[in-house]
Amino acid sequence: MSNESPSPKTGRQPSGATNRPDASASNTPTSNIPTSDAAAPDVSASGAPTSASPYTHDRQYAPGTxxxxxxxxxxxxxxxxxxxxxxxxxxxxxxxxxxxxxxxxxxxxxxxxxxxxxxxxxxxxxxxxxxxxxxxxxxxxxxxxxxxxxxxxxxxxxxxADPMPYQTVLETLSSEYGRPIGEIFEHIDPTPLGSASLAQVHRATLLTGEDVAVKVQRPGVxxxxxxxxxxxxxxxxxxxxxxxxxxxxxxxxxxxxxxxxxxxETDFLVEARNLAEFKRFCQPYVYMDCPKPYMDLCTEHVVVMDYVEGISVSHPEQLIAAGYDLKEIGTKLVDNYATQVLDDGFFHADPHPGNIIIAGGQIVLIDLGMTGRLNAKTRSVLKQMIFAVAKQDSPALADGLLRFAGTESDASDYPALLADLDTIVAEYGTVDLKDLDLASFVTALTQLAQRHGIEVPSTVTTVARALVTLEGLLDEFIPDVNMIEIISEHIATSKPLDRAAADEVKSLGVEAHAALHGLLGALCETKVAARMLTRGQLRVNMELAGAEEPMRMLSEMVNRLTMALIVVGLYVGSSIVYFAGVPPIVFGIPVVGFMGYVVAFVLSVWIVFDIYFKGRRSRKR
Structure with missing residues (x-):
């Protein structure tokens, strides 16, 4: 994969998209920020705002009574x-x-x-x-x-969402910085670039001259x-x-x-740190970038970053008009996303069209409020599964899924799992890889994992959803190439085998160290158990798997046998009382003996019906 920027075939500069949430470009002229005390929000002599912070409590649901x-x-x-x-x-x-x-x-x-x-x-x-x-x-x-x-x-x-008032934005900024915003910004455009339910973005210029985007969180969110x-x-x-x-x-x-x-997501310092970290990861790739955050101006409720103007990937016709090669953009975007997920383990979790801009010959990712992280083991499993999909290898795919099982109890019945995977591979394996419907394939795999009790990490589900989003986005960019092909090629060529092996050995070393500690702990526990056994202090609680049904049936048999013995006793006792003529006697019939016969008869009928109906139910099962 070339590390060159996707450059336009003409000398035209891209325009029309900015780093804002799902909004079109705005050509509204900026307005200077009032710097006089009369026009600016009230502040104390120390520079702190005299009014309460918009974030002290939820305005919409504040008590107020x-x-x-x-x-x-x-x-x-x-x-x-x-x-x-x-x-x-x-x-x-x-x-x-x-x-x-x-x-x-x-x-x-x-x-x-x-x-x-x-x-x-x-x-x-x-x-x-x-x-x-x-x-x-x-x-x-x-x-x-x-x-x-x-x-x-x-x-x-x-x-x-509807934009919040411009005055609220100014009050929020003044409250966050503790000083008049005229000391930081030369001007802020009163018309927002985009407005969402969580925050809205304004274009601004710093006193030092930088063109920036200011993302302000709505008070009370x-x-x-x-x-x-x-x-x-x-x-x-x-x-x-x-x-x-x-x-x-x-x-x-x-x-x-x-x-x-x-x-x-509501702590904007997290997003600022994500931007800074992602910026470092982009440095080796001249064709990838993200806005630079101004960390000294970022707070829990405000993010200040470079303003980026370009063309959104949701407008391929504008990209073509600007001289860009759509296939080059699509291929490099997927290849870099594979780098994020499989090599760096830190990826943009929401790569929808509004968050991807082509500017100055670079692919710029914005809005890093949603990111994901993958550890070395998860990345290794994902690589194995992607290769298995590319080679249509059911056993390798099954092994990859089972590696997600945290314990043996999570693991499913392997033959049944393999049979289900064979069915999926047979259904999707007949199509050419470039025609593979990744969304339905991922859905089928996820549902299969659920049926077999395999808990797939939520970060992996996030990766799958992001890949499906990218697939839908890039249909017009690389219609004849499947993402799996690009990612498989990336795995095979981007990382030297000795480095990959070293990472695997390091991971295995950590697991072996943990296993050794567990083994030493088990030996100590065994020593204690042996000492208790010799002293007669050891109690063993044993649970036989699958023994519940036989034990239930045995309990029913014992209950019926006990009831039968009681019935026999009643018949024998009643007969002795009856023929001995033990009073009281009514109409020549000993009452005690007669009542014993009645009770014994009722119990006998109950036992017969119980055996008959429960036998029918068990045969139906």
């Missing part, structure tokens, strides 16, 4: 939860119930009681706000939770998300408690995973 001043930190369903999470985000039962009512009203508008189609679910999540949009985007990569049709539809979720996640936690606890079927999926774990993702 005398009742709420009590600020009881309690759970949605009544249990007191005076924890740091509730205190930090000012979560009260009043606010949670208010938000729950809003959620219920929107859900009622979409008539969820009578069921949801994939499209209705996507529209409802968009109406519910940023938290649920992010939930949908994450769930779109979790096919073990939702049917594949829903996952495919939720992958289309976008978080566009994290607090709103915390409010929604707190409600989800309460509902997850209630569902797990009252519905045993909810135990199939760890609802609490899913909610915590969502919150971890929310925290990461």
């Amino acid at each position: 005398p009742d709420a001043e009590v600020a009881e930190l309690i759970g949605l369903f009544g249990s007191r939860r005076n924890d740091a999470f509730a205190a930090r985000y000012h979560l009260t039962r009043r606010n949670k119930l208010k938000r729950l009512w809003q959620i219920a009203r929107i859900a009622n508008q979409f008539d969820v009681i009578h069921g949801l189609t994939p499209v209705k679910m996507r529209l409802m999540l968009e109406a519910l706000g940023p938290t649920f949009v992010k939930v949908g985007q994450i769930l779109s990569m979790r096919s073990e939770i939702l049917p594949q049709a829903f996952c495919d539809e939720l992958a289309k979720l976008r978080a566009d 994290r607090e709103t998300m915390a409010q929604d996640v707190s409600i989800m936690r309460s509902i997850a606890r209630l569902a797990t408690r009252v519905m045993p079927s909810a135990q199939v999926v760890d609802l609490g774990g899913v909610v915590e995973e969502l919150w971890d993702t929310f925290e990461s």
